[in-house]
Amino acid sequence: MLSAMVSDEQKKIYMLSALRLAKKALDKTYPNPMVGAVIVKNGKIIGKGYHVKAGANHAEVAAIKSAGNNCRSSEMFVTLEPCAHYGKTPPCVNAVIESGIKKVFIAMKDPNPIVSGRGIKILKNAGIEVETGICEDLACQLNAKYIKFITDKMPYVTGKIAESLDGKTSARDKSSKWITDKKTRELSKKSRALFDAILVGINTVLKDNPTLLPLDAKKINNRYIFRRVIVDSKARISLDSNLVKSAGISPIIIATTDLAPLARSRKISSLAGVEILKFKNKNGRVPLKELLKKLAEMGMVNILAEGGAELLGSLVDERLIDEWMIYIAPKIIGGRDSAVKGLGVQNIHSAINLTDIKIKKIGNDFLIQGKTCLPA
Incomplete structure (x- = not known):
């Protein structure tokens, strides 16, 4: 034969x-x-x-x-x-x-x-x-x-960081524009088009007023629906924010809690292209695992968590990040703030390792990609 x-x-x-x-x-x-x-x-x-x-x-x-x-x-x-x-x-x-x-x-x-x-x-x-x-x-x-979406009914989450060589995302005056070079930032924005949704915390939105759109926003029209998800426990997002203004290009989901004023939630949900997902607060925060399960139910398979540090830290604490994209600029900033906050691991033996690591040089910067490997 x-x-x-x-x-x-x-x-x-x-x-x-x-x-x-x-x-x-x-x-x-x-x-x-x-x-x-x-x-x-x-x-x-x-x-x-x-x-x-x-x-x-x-x-x-x-x-x-x-x-x-x-x-x-x-x-x-x-x-x-x-x-x-x-x-x-x-x-x-x-x-x-x-x-x-x-x-x-x-x-x-x-x-x-x-x-x-x-x-x-x-x-x-x-x-x-x-x-x-x-x-x-x-x-x-x-x-x-x-595979994760089918077997766990959860989206696959990639954490993204842009940081200095010593793991900082801003200077002492809180300025962060720009740690990485223009070419790196363009590549980072372009990569958004590979995901079903971008996930960020409200502090990032209030500080940077981003759009969170891919570099070429026209490309999202060739996909199913590209969404931007904001973790905002008290519905603090500004109605004049760039996110809300661009909701006609790509829908916005505000994940909030019972701590948000009802009138405020209703006003936000009445806006075209904006949807409210309300959860019972967990220690004053949006329960992230419940949120991700809901996003999976809505058909989102592949999510990019762009930060900030509080959101990434909470996702790490709950072991909800599957993969990382870390852009590193060869700069030393110093200071105490970390790119990933949260509780942190108890000891070095509990540290989360990365496997299947790929390193790419982008001008003066580097991109490190790897999959999360949890300690036994």
Whole structure:
């Protein structure tokens, strides 16, 4: 059989090709995961495809169409278990079976309980061989945000900091413009377009009066809905703020509590493009885990927490940040204030480490990215 002749190294090469295809759809498949597929026959790739956007052909169907009528007795390498349910498109397993593909190599099972294991079972019942686990770790990394959203019903949260080399975000006079260079700031603003929502605390809003829009605000019109979420326990946001003024471009969500004056909350919620989410206060604050759960219920998968230090500290204290983007300028500012406040860890052994670290030089500045690794 052809599949018996495929070495482990060849399987990895073909699956890596499928993973590269999947990455082409970064930030375009919401609410679906990124998926890529290649079809191999007689040692050659005869078909390629990836899920371009929600509602478009899934990767398996795109690859089959790419291969034409040449799929019989071929093998498919796909980064995620083929779906077995009707959504915006028919089940992918149907197309795989009808194509005559003889074996399917799958990087990972779908964590979605609607499909997990069902697609594999249907393929096997149709006489198609199935092998799973090729490059599984890479496939999980690719769709980490989707996996958390599906399994935990929580959004994937990335914490963002722009700081000096000694971890400061402002000088003694509270000035912070600008710690990082223009090129760094532009890259930071551009990255906002990769997220479903930006999360900030009210102190940041009152101090900086930001818009929190991506560098090119027009790009958000090509996405679903990009939101800006303000953690504001007493509804202190100014009705003349840049955020409120730009609510027609991108909706604003004010997360507040029962401490906010009722008349004030009503006035804010009456504004076009502004929504109030009210919670019972927790020690005078918005309960962040409840807020994130609510945002997930509203369909937000991927959230960027931009600060300030109090909000980031609270998120860290509750272990709610999954990944970090830390922009560092080679400057020493000194002073006591930290970029991340909160209670802090009890001891060094309790410190939160970062894994899968990537370091990028941007002019004179640096960007450090890494995933949160909680102590055992």
